Amino acid sequence: MGNLNDYKNIWVFIETECGKAKNVGYELINAARPLADQKGCPLVAVVIGKDIERVAKDAICYGADSAIIVDGPEYEYYTTDAFTKAMVTLVEKYKPETLMIGATNNGRDMGPRVSCRLKTGLTADCTGIDIDEETGNIAWTRPTFGGNLMAVIMCPEHRPQMGTVRPGVFKKGAYDEGRSGEIVKEEIHVASGEIRTTLVERVNEVAEAVNLEEAEIIVSGGRGVGSAENFKLLEDLAAELGATVGCSRAVVDAGWMPHAHQVGQSGKTVAPKLYFAIGISGAIQHLAGISGSDTVIAVNKDEDAPIFEVADYGIVGNLNEVVPALTAAFQARKA
Amino acid sequence: MNICVCMKQVPDTNEIKVDPETHTLIRKGVPSIVNPFDTYAQEVGVRLKEQLGGKLIVLSMGPEQAKEAIKSCLAVGADNGYLISSRSFGGSDTLATSYILSEAIKAVEEKEGLKFDLILCGKQATDGDTAQVGPEIAEHLDLPQITYALDIVEKDGEIQVKREHDSGYDMISTKLPAVVTVVKLPYEPRYPTIKSKMAAKKKEIPVLAEADIPSIKLELCGLNGSPTRVKKTYTPVREKSGVKLAGMEAKDAADQVVKLLEEAKLL
Numbered sequence: 001m002g003n004l005n006d007y008k009n010i011w012v013f014i015e016t017e018c019g020k021a022k023n024v025g026y027e028l029i030n031a032a033r034p035l036a037d038q039k040g041c042p043l044v045a046v047v048i049g050k051d052i053e054r055v056a057k058d059a060i061c062y063g064a065d066s067a068i069i070v071d072g073p074e075y076e077y078y079t080t081d082a083f084t085k086a087m088v089t090l091v092e093k094y095k096p097e098t099l100m101i102g103a104t105n106n107g108r109d110m111g112p113r114v115s116c117r118l119k120t121g122l123t124a125d126c127t128g129i130d131i132d133e134e135t136g137n138i139a140w141t142r143p144t145f146g147g148n149l150m151a152v153i154m155c156p157e158h159r160p161q162m163g164t165v166r167p168g169v170f171k172k173g174a175y176d177e178g179r180s181g182e183i184v185k186e187e188i189h190v191a192s193g194e195i196r197t198t199l200v201e202r203v204n205e206v207a208e209a210v211n212l213e214e215a216e217i218i219v220s221g222g223r224g225v226g227s228a229e230n231f232k233l234l235e236d237l238a239a240e241l242g243a244t245v246g247c248s249r250a251v252v253d254a255g256w257m258p259h260a261h262q263v264g265q266s267g268k269t270v271a272p273k274l275y276f277a278i279g280i281s282g283a284i285q286h287l288a289g290i291s292g293s294d295t296v297i298a299v300n301k302d303e304d305a306p307i308f309e310v311a312d313y314g315i316v317g318n319l320n321e322v323v324p325a326l327t328a329a330f331q332a333r334k335a
Numbered sequence: 336m337n338i339c340v341c342m343k344q345v346p347d348t349n350e351i352k353v354d355p356e357t358h359t360l361i362r363k364g365v366p367s368i369v370n371p372f373d374t375y376a377q378e379v380g381v382r383l384k385e386q387l388g389g390k391l392i393v394l395s396m397g398p399e400q401a402k403e404a405i406k407s408c409l410a411v412g413a414d415n416g417y418l419i420s421s422r423s424f425g426g427s428d429t430l431a432t433s434y435i436l437s438e439a440i441k442a443v444e445e446k447e448g449l450k451f452d453l454i455l456c457g458k459q460a461t462d463g464d465t466a467q468v469g470p471e472i473a474e475h476l477d478l479p480q481i482t483y484a485l486d487i488v489e490k491d492g493e494i495q496v497k498r499e500h501d502s503g504y505d506m507i508s509t510k511l512p513a514v515v516t517v518v519k520l521p522y523e524p525r526y527p528t529i530k531s532k533m534a535a536k537k538k539e540i541p542v543l544a545e546a547d548i549p550s551i552k553l554e555l556c557g558l559n560g561s562p563t564r565v566k567k568t569y570t571p572v573r574e575k576s577g578v579k580l581a582g583m584e585a586k587d588a589a590d591q592v593v594k595l596l597e598e599a600k601l602l
């Protein structure tokens with residue numbers, strides 16, 4: 001590791017697919033903005049993808065000072081090998097002090113590959129980012145033990161200090177059309193032989209991508225819902241609220257819902273404003289996925305269900321009666 | 336197909352409680368288990384081995400007691416297991432852990448006189464929860480990786496992996512050798528039989544320390560080889576003074592919750 005002082009600036013990786021950005025990149029720009037101001041250093045958006053100039057501009061409008069883009073057909077879909085090579089090449093050239101990556105599946109695939117190649121530290125799935133007053137290092141806060149223990153991690157002697165950050169924890173900033181900044185294009189190309197994986201096919205099990213990570217309201221059902229057909233009750237409530245439908249793993253295992261809807265440790269980590277847990281007992285693996293929710297509303301017939309321990313509002317009762325009543329109550333409110 | 340499964344012994348997080356006074360985790364008396372995601376890695380590995388032949392070997396880095404976890408893998412289809420254990424390996428972050436494991440993998444290949452075609456990991460360990468060790472092993476060994484696997488099948492000497500995606504899954508193929516991390520399977524891991532448990536119990540589990548891993552560089556292990564530092568830990572205070580409505584008519588309870596949400600300006 002060379003001189004630590006050679007490393008400057010805060011970078012945020014903006015993940016794209018087919019030219020479209022994931023929200024978490026913009027969220028991280030908003031999260032990093034005060035840190036960059038405090039350090040008095042530029043905040044740089046790094047975009048790798050295909051046809052992404054628009055994304056780089058948007059990143060600046062959301063608060064970045066400038067952007068670096070790597071554009072090419074080989075980046076249309078994510079691959080570990082191409083994205084790692086591009087990112088490592090950029091870091092070696094520009095030496096950023098800090099690199100933040102959204103903790104999506106692809107972000108958590110690329111992050112450790114990049115940090116390992118650079119022989120630096122990576123903090124996983126953070127929910128808090130601060131500057132340590134004493135040392136000026138980034139203090140990354142992250143949940144461990146399924147959310148039972150929070151840890152503050154630092155990377156004192158290696159650069160860049162890297163972290164993957166959980167989607168939905170930080171909110172996007174205001175879009176300021178008037179902001180401008182430099183967009184630097186880097187030509188980094190990866191021969192197809194260097195990419196060792198092939199996307200054979202993409203199978204869509206649901207008509208539209210289920211965007212649980214970015215949903216503001218989620219209506220989730222568990223085994224208590226009883227059947228695939230009975231999810232209709234939850235879909236009605238979700239339609240009324242403009243919400244996305246989620247579920248527990250028991251529901252996926254029963255074949256009532258595809259895995260894309262699953263919330264929890266082996267599904268999606270979510271951070272909505274409102275999370276409805278309906279007929280969900282509240283197993284730790286489920287709770288691990290919902291700890292970022294602002295407000296949890298639980299419906300369960302078992303008064304002692306653990307879900308009530310984390311719920312802000314709970315209704316003890318039969319979901320077959322309570323859910324339609326909730327839908328009606330929200331409807332009545334609008335009228 | 337020769338398969339290496341990397342397995343971590345973890346405390347059963349279902350059983351972990353927080354001490355209300357000290358706000359620390361109570362680990363005493365908490366049973367240790369095979370990391371649940373690693374049981375999936377092991378199960379898909381055993382199925383591939385049964386279909387294609389070859390050996391399945393389990394590696395685990397940890398204290399002496401992790402031998403128990405290795406034995407439970409032997410009881411459900413693993414051929415051999417190695418414990419990687421040494422004082423110099425303690426305090427490793429994921430960079431150092433993955434480095435030690437990757438060097439151990441090479442040493443075990445040497446000892447067993449084989450080359451691994453497939454290295455399987457769980458998506459993440461339920462204690463450290465980083466999901467970083469798998470991709471980092473792949474990087475140390477310069478192998479392709481596929482993460483978030485939902486299933487793995489072999490096809491013409493390659494593997495095809497169902498990888499989790501927002502709207503379903505991607506089918507991704509790669510040549511071997513490769514590293515795959517497993518999140519879930521379409522089937523449950525098998526249970527041991529009394530006979531297989533007895534056989535596993537009798538089996539010697541060799542322990543590998545630095546002397547048994549000739550290529551290992553100690554400065555890359557343990558705290559010395561770890562760029563990250565845990566500065567502090569604390570248990571999150573759940574200051575939820577939750578409202579629980581019980582014994583009410585569904586309509587009244589629903590109206591009440593909507594009213595409360597409105598008053599709290601949450602709608």
Ligand SMILES: Cc1cc2nc3c(=O)[nH]c(=O)nc-3n(C[C@H](O)[C@H](O)[C@H](O)COP(=O)(O)OP(=O)(O)OC[C@H]3O[C@@H](n4cnc5c(N)ncnc54)[C@H](O)[C@@H]3O)c2cc1C
Binds near residue numbers: 222248264302
């Ligand atoms: C490695 C690993 C990873 C896992 N990952 C996940 C994950 O990502 N997500 C996840 O959810 N789980 C996960 N699990 C599984 C988890 O441990 C639980 O088994 C699961 O969350 C239970 O789902 P559930 O709450 O829907 O079902 P149950 O625990 O069976 O709960 C059903 C609830 O419905 C209530 N109920 C029944 N009927 C009614 C009714 N008519 N009205 C009102 N309430 C009713 C019951 O009182 C009960 O509380 C994982 C487990 C492991 C080991």
Ligand SMILES: Cc1cc2nc3c(=O)[nH]c(=O)nc-3n(C[C@H](O)[C@H](O)[C@H](O)COP(=O)(O)OP(=O)(O)OC[C@H]3O[C@@H](n4cnc5c(N)ncnc54)[C@H](O)[C@@H]3O)c2cc1C
Binds near residue numbers: 121122151373
């Ligand atoms: C509170 C806390 C927070 C931490 N945060 C970080 C952090 O942000 N960044 C960081 O680099 N380190 C961190 N560490 C250190 C890290 O937990 C250890 O390096 C640990 O040994 C491996 O990480 P993991 O448990 O997250 O494994 P994961 O990367 O989640 O494990 C994935 C898979 O790798 C395999 N595997 C992992 N460990 C072993 C093993 N010992 N033997 C065999 N196979 C294994 C298994 O197949 C497992 O399913 C933290 C430690 C603590 C106590």
